Amino acid sequence: MGVETTTLTVNGVKRVFSMGDAFGQVPYSETLLETLRDRLGLTGAKRACDEGACGCCTVIKDGDAVPSCMLLTADCDGAQITTLEGLADPETGELSKVQQAFLDYNAFQCGFCTPGIIMTATALLDKNPNPSEEEVRDALSGNYCRCISQYHVFEAIASVAGRGVELDEKWEGRR
Structure with missing residues (x-):
């Protein structure tokens, strides 16, 4: 019987993992978050709640934002995964439009939840x-973020969408 593998494409790079309980193998119980952080050194996704409730570990899997702490690596076979590290241009290092907008509009503070x-x-x-x-x-x-005004996040996202921010009255004045 051959060794079972799981193949992921992470930030455009194909990665093949041997699955099992032997040394060097990825246990079937390992989450995608653990694989990204501990095996690939991609630390943009943060470990926080381990319940999929906070969004700090969010990555993009096959086009959808998902909490990587709630996905087993073995269940992601064949998936396209993008982490924060994969958003910038790999050749020039230029930030993505969203990353740059977050800097331009100060849509961060401590930075822990910002990647998600x-x-x-x-x-x-x-x-x-x-x-x-x-x-x-x-x-x-x-x-979830306890540090920043959500207004700055909405402003950054609106700038990428090419329009100004139009917030309802309850958000006005919270900048």
């Missing part, structure tokens, strides 16, 4: 280049 928010915003804008405020709020509902 950026990944969620990127997946949203890839699917819907001009989302409404309600669609942005809905997409970000699984990302």
Whole structure:
């Protein structure tokens, strides 16, 4: 019987993992978050709640923003995975439009949850280049941040969508 493998394409690079309990193999119980951080050294996705509730570990899997702490690596066979590290241009290092907008609009503070928010915003804008405020709020509902005003996040996302920010009255004045 041959060794079972799991193949992922991570940030455009094909990765093949031997699955099992032997030394050097990926256990079937290992999460995608653990594989990304511990085996590939991709630390943009943060380990926080381990329950899929906070959004800090968000990556893009086959076009969808997903909590990597809730996915087993073995269940991701054949998937296209993009992490925060995969958003910048690999040759020039130029940041993605979303990453640059977060810097331009100061849409971060401590930075712990920012990668997950950026990944969620990127997946949203890839699917819907001009989302409404309600669609942005809905997409970000699984990302929690205690440090920053959400206004700056909405402003950054709106700038990438090519329009100004139009917030309802309850958000006005919270900048």
